[in-house]
Amino acid sequence: MPEGHSVHRIARQFALHFVGKPVAVSSPQGRFAEGARMLDGHVMTDARAVGKQMFLEFEHGLWLRVHLGIYGAWDFAGDITADATIASANGRMGQTNQRGTVVGAFEDSLSSIGAPRRTRLRMAEQEKLEAPLESFPPDPVGAVRVRLLTDVTCADLRGPTACDVLGPEEVQAVIDKLGPDPLVDSPKKAEERFTETVLRKPTPIALLLMDQSVVSGIGNVYRAELLFRARLNPHTPGRDVPEELVRALWKDWSKLLKIGVRTGQMLTMDGLRGKAYEAALASRADRHWVYHRTGLPCRVCGTPILMEEIGGRKLYWCPVCQA
CATH class of the missing domain: 3.20.190.10 (MutM-like, N-terminal)
Known part of the structure; x- marks a missing residue:
């Protein structure tokens, strides 16, 4: 989706x-x-x-x-x-299984679209x-x-x-039934609304992030990656997540969403430069921390990544980094 x-x-x-x-x-x-x-x-x-x-x-x-x-x-x-980021991609930009080589400048979308x-x-x-x-x-x-x-x-x-x-x-x-969207709503009001909602819920944070009435736009990929980036156990009830961590989740979602709109890719690994950045644009294998990496070693601690079903969707996480 x-x-x-x-x-x-x-x-x-x-x-x-x-x-x-x-x-x-x-x-x-x-x-x-x-x-x-x-x-x-x-x-x-x-x-x-x-x-x-x-x-x-x-x-x-x-x-x-x-x-x-x-x-x-x-x-x-x-x-x-069409963005420069898909000009020569032998695959579909934005999906997690893109194939091929991406070339060209990776400018901000609105300026890289060209004639x-x-x-x-x-x-x-x-x-x-x-x-x-x-x-x-x-x-x-x-x-x-x-x-x-x-x-x-x-x-x-x-x-x-x-x-x-x-x-x-x-x-x-x-729209009133939807949770806040970082690209639509007032940043401060949106953060407060998200934080207040999460902190009063007994629901696992992994399910809350996928609930479009709690926050708009997050799907399976961003959910897994946000939780790993926060080193947060996906089964933690929302009300048990420290407030500063809930706020950090919102700020990170805002950051990743803007990157996704700019590049057309769900890029969730920081610090990529040069060939590593081009590889990440071209292949999911070089783009994510845990998503779709079942059984592969965690990029941080080496523990095999787990996959389980929660709320009818697949959840990927590291049992050590997110303990």
Whole structure:
């Protein structure tokens, strides 16, 4: 499932290429025909992400809400931009199993995107730059729930968990149920809200970090890595975690989320330079402390990394460093 950094990057693509333009909205699959009719022909006025949810606003006050879930993805085509970090990656940027070699400058995303190119870009849990287009707009491929089309750019949505047309009050009601997002909420208020919530819960911290009503955007990868970086036992009840450590978790999440949005990768190891940094961008094996490293030696103490099921999801941790 895409984690927070991916959804923020998708919202950025819409902000760059759709906001301020009239958009033709259709449902090639047919399952969103009525919703498409309500949005068709209107100018997109805003694109924003909160955690794992994205909201696209149109001039007449209606919003398109999308939650990609496990299987959802956006395919962009036409005159779009693509970060230098995926320009030559033989894999999908942002996913934990990216393959291939990454070259080019690794600047801040908004400045490294360069000139638009007529091509395809798939954005979900991962990002994949595909072959240049031969014609525009491309024919829909597969079960496209929603197609958003301007004169030069196309975005196709497949397989989302949620895809709804909402009014402003309904959008706010959805957002009100979500925990704080470091890229959306006031830093001080967000930290206080997160800290207060965690410290009153008997729930294990590993489950709290995945609860989108506690904090927005954290998924399985960031959860494992944040807990290791904090040297925190994942089974510790939230109310038993020292307050200073809860606050440190929030600050670290804010830091890692910003890195993820900037690079398109869930980079969770600090101090990487030169070839080590390029290797981390290209391969999960060089990118994470504990995630997906079952049985491999801890990078700090050498103890085999454990994997267990908690809340229906896989949890990776070091039983010594996080004792």
